[in-house]
Amino acid sequence: MSRICELTGKGRQVGHNVSHANNKTKKVFLPNLQNVTLISEKLDRSFKFRVSTHGLRSVExxxxxxxxxxxxxxxxxxxxxxxxxxxxxxAMASSEAA
Known part of the structure; x- marks a missing residue:
């Protein structure tokens, strides 16, 4: 399973660990992904997504x-x-037509 937020597209980033002696080693920064169930009000259903905590706050x-x-x-x-x-x-198009 890839480490990408399903709603924001936020993925992994690459950077450096920098020691006190200024030695640089590669490091991967992963997003904080959570399995959540979000409810659609217009569809009256719930959906499961793998969302970053930043994305979850943005949605709310x-x-x-x-x-x-x-x-x-x-x-x-x-x-x-x-x-x-x-x-x-x-669903929105059908409700507008009715």
Whole structure:
């Protein structure tokens, strides 16, 4: 399983450990990923995602999962999140038509 946030696209970063003697060794910084269940209000369903803690705060700050998915570019979202976004758009289009 890759270490990438499904909602923000945040992945691993590479940097250096720097010792007191200024020796530099490679280090990998991994995002803090959590398995969470987020609820879509418009679809009345819950979805499981692997999200970074930063992404989780961002989703809550922007008004929930539905608003986050509609505002975020498709390139940042995982295939699982894209499926939910398409389903959400379809549900919104059918509710507007009715």
């Amino acid at each position: 700050h922007n008004g929930g999962l539905d608003n986050w998915l509609l505002k975020t570019r498709d390139e940042k979202l995982s295939s699982n999140a894209l499926k939910v976004k398409r389903e959400l758009k379809k």
